[in-house]
Amino acid sequence: MLDHGLENREYVKLPEGVDIAITPAGVVSRSYAYIIDFLFRSLIMFVVSLVFSFLGDAGQGIILIIYFITSWGYNIFFEMKNGQTPGKKRLKIRVVQDNGLPASFSQIVVRNLLRPADMLPIGYFLGLVVMMFNSRFKRIGDWAAGTMVIYDDEVEARPELPKGNIEIPVLSLSTEEQLAVLAFAERSDELSDARRSELAAILAEPFKLEDNEAQSMLIGYARFYSGQLSNSNEQAHSETVQ
Template identity: 55%
Template sequence: MQYQGFDNLIYKRLPEGVSINLQPAGLTVRAYAYLWDFMFRALIIFIFSLVLNFLGDAGQGLMLVVFFIVSWGYYIFFEAKNGQTPGKKRYKLQVVQDNGLPPRIEQIILRNLLRPADAFPFAYALGMLVMFFGSEFKRIGDWAAGTMVIYCEQTDLQMVNQKIEPLAPGFSFSTEEQKLIIGFAERCDSLSVGRQYELANVLAKNINCRDQEAVTMLKRYAQYFMGQEV
């Protein structure tokens, strides 16, 4: 474990000698993914029922088989390939092992066969409750299988635009402060203009300017800290 701020990243040490951070997926986005999967499953069953309807009694039997396979095998089939069902893929979620590696087939089967326990007594109530115990948002099936659901693409931060003219600040910043300013410059484009100004104005007194001017100034400092030659 390294720095644990108020973001919910988990740090995992790799055998390669470096640690990576994973961002576990919370309740809401997983519920959305579940609903998408639910729709896909309903669609598959609907399509099969259209065809099998013409086969009479045998068709009914095959329909039940299809129903069984889709309700139990859908998740296992898709997650076994790369840890993503169509619903999870849509929200860029992925099932991984506790250590961040792709899950093994045994773990996928186990985590999905334990769905009845999570679904107890209705609508995944127990699973949701269990998810709140722990920073990795695991439901019972995840606990038993040693898996978790993470975002496979974390929020894409924009690198500072190289065209900004770097500027050496007139006074010195500590390393921490430099990192904060670079962080601000990188996140700037994802913030609203008002919020950009609000954050930049914190330093208004030190850099003697406000609003748009301050934002530009901080971006130029950031460029300088990152080593653009002046």
């Protein structure tokens, strides 16, 4: 996530009550993706022109039809499958709904049919202006369709937590606060004693923990947030059945 800047990350709550992290793709990455897709479309039209240019007027008609289909259908065709054109796939970005879920076919169509509005007066000028004045970098087509473009982040395995007891938190924390507790526990062995105590005092403040128990309790909470409690329950249940 550090590759994209922590200040750009957002957490979206799904109807199921689950929080997911998304990072809106900026102007630079989307511009590079557009250039790659433009080169792909240009290559397609170059090959088509070579094949049909010898057919006279009929060939010219076929070339114009294919140009129309390529211009309007290229993005729709690729994005309706997984939200990625070849350019977006190369830059590891994809089109999704505003809530982070996969975009529907109708949303993909709307965002692409409004590309001419983003291109006004020339060279995507209006679209770029609109993108630069909102935190999610949404162009006009994205606003109309309820979509956005995000980084297609790879899920990295989290470091193993120190061994010990599992503690159930007495307070409900936000997703960001839970991640902070997890990060502290995962890095606790790498930190100096002074730094570990300093961070533990900050994180333990909502729990009203004493300094001498803050570190061990936070690591216990981290085990709970990481799902070790459910794993332990499943293991205990399995042993009971056996």
